[in-house]
Amino acid sequence: MRKLYLSRKVDELKPSGIRKFFDIAATMDNVVSLGIGEPDFTTPPPILEAGVQSLYQGETHYTSNHGLIKLREALAAHLENLYNVHYNPNDEIVITVGGSEALYLSANALLEPGDEVIIPTPCFVSYQAEVTLAGGVAVEVPSRFEDDFDLDIQAISAAITPRTKAVLINYPNNPTGAVASREKLLKLSQLAEKNDLIVISDEIYDRLIYGMEHTCFPALPNMRERTVLIGGFSKSYAMTGWRIGFAAAPVEILKGLVKVHQYTVMSAPTISQYAAITALKQCDQFVQQMRKEYNSRRNLIISGLKYIGLPIVEPFGAFYAFPKVSNTGLNDEVFAQRLLDEKRVAVVPGSSFGKGGKGFVRCSYATAPDQIEEALDRIQQFVSSL
Numbered sequence: 001m002r003k004l005y006l007s008r009k010v011d012e013l014k015p016s017g018i019r020k021f022f023d024i025a026a027t028m029d030n031v032v033s034l035g036i037g038e039p040d041f042t043t044p045p046p047i048l049e050a051g052v053q054s055l056y057q058g059e060t061h062y063t064s065n066h067g068l069i070k071l072r073e074a075l076a077a078h079l080e081n082l083y084n085v086h087y088n089p090n091d092e093i094v095i096t097v098g099g100s101e102a103l104y105l106s107a108n109a110l111l112e113p114g115d116e117v118i119i120p121t122p123c124f125v126s127y128q129a130e131v132t133l134a135g136g137v138a139v140e141v142p143s144r145f146e147d148d149f150d151l152d153i154q155a156i157s158a159a160i161t162p163r164t165k166a167v168l169i170n171y172p173n174n175p176t177g178a179v180a181s182r183e184k185l186l187k188l189s190q191l192a193e194k195n196d197l198i199v200i201s202d203e204i205y206d207r208l209i210y211g212m213e214h215t216c217f218p219a220l221p222n223m224r225e226r227t228v229l230i231g232g233f234s235k236s237y238a239m240t241g242w243r244i245g246f247a248a249a250p251v252e253i254l255k256g257l258v259k260v261h262q263y264t265v266m267s268a269p270t271i272s273q274y275a276a277i278t279a280l281k282q283c284d285q286f287v288q289q290m291r292k293e294y295n296s297r298r299n300l301i302i303s304g305l306k307y308i309g310l311p312i313v314e315p316f317g318a319f320y321a322f323p324k325v326s327n328t329g330l331n332d333e334v335f336a337q338r339l340l341d342e343k344r345v346a347v348v349p350g351s352s353f354g355k356g357g358k359g360f361v362r363c364s365y366a367t368a369p370d371q372i373e374e375a376l377d378r379i380q381q382f383v384s385s386l
């Protein structure tokens with residue numbers, strides 16, 4: 001028998017359900033996609049300009065491992081202004097290759113083999129894989145439609161074992177659009193203290209929130225000391241391709257993240273770091289404009305899905321709607337596959353996002369309103385044909 005070249009953990013890792021689906025969609029004509037998880041806007045002009053200028057000024061070298069100090073200072077000031085949480089820019093912030101790298105660093109710096117990480121699901125597709133690749137065990141705790149996909153504190157509490165090292169949360173949430181209530185986050189903070197757990201809080205959609213206030217987890221009482229805050233520029237500033245994000249954590253934890261970072265990527269892209277300084281310092285009005293536009297698309301898609309008769313929890317954050325499709329008699333994978341085959345609309349089956357996503361599909365509204373309207377028409381035809 002031939003030797004297995006790949007490590008067992010990589011060999012056994014399932015490819016992302018999203019990718020599989022989009023590879024199929026890409027081969028078809030006339031597809032309306034509600035599948036993408038990224039802004040359709042181009043990066044705001046001052047940010048583009050700052051990136052270009054940095055190149056002409058010869059800023060084409062590595063930066064310090066932590067990232068440009070000017071960027072870390074701007075980020076520390078930004079977090080202090082918005083959430084009243086203080087990070088020392090010198091040694092408590094690292095600039096990363098997107099929020100994705102910040103997740104990778106957290107898992108690899110924190111986990112011993114066999115350490116368990118509790119993850120409320122449905123969740124971003126990378127979470128379970130990042131934990132597994134770092135040698136940990138991902139323990140999924142489904143969030144419930146009936147609770148508006150808020151944290152299920154009882155279920156989280158029941159999932160804690162002596163091997164639990166961390167809880168990995170994401171609000172506003174991909175794929176549900178849920179914003180956790182402050183009350184539940186406070187309860188989670190009490191659980192974390194009682195059981196000495198770290199909380200990895202991925203707040204990459206913090207600025208994309210509609211008619212609600214974002215609660216920054218490390219700003220809750222005593223939480224700064226046991227939280228790794230993950231954030232980024234991809235979503236708020238429409239900068240997915242620039243590959244830039246950050247992690248902030250108390251110095252002892254951040255030191256570990258930076259060790260992994262320096263041996264993995266050295267430093268985040270320099271051009272993107274210069275661009276990000278301008279994003280933070282000059283581009284708030286663009287964030288507000290994009291948020292306003294997402295909000296009107298959000299209203300369009302929610303009222304359309306309700307009209308079609310698909311049950312939905314109103315999403316107050318990110319740019320996703322997550323209707324329940326199981327009442328149609330189809331499971332989410334068959335629903336998405338048939339919707340694509342028969343009506344050429346791409347949505348993502350909820351089970352790609354973990355156990356809690358079964359029976360739902362994710363519809364991204366980070367796409368033009370006429371596309372959303374066309375997709376809604378086709379979904380209506382599809383549902384009424386069942």
Ligand SMILES: Cc1ncc(COP(=O)(O)O)c(C=O)c1O
Nearest residue numbers: 037098099100124174232234245
């Ligand atoms: C919840 C969540 N976290 C992290 C990321 C990664 O973003 P990036 O690496 O572009 O910063 C995404 C991207 O879709 C996301 O949805």
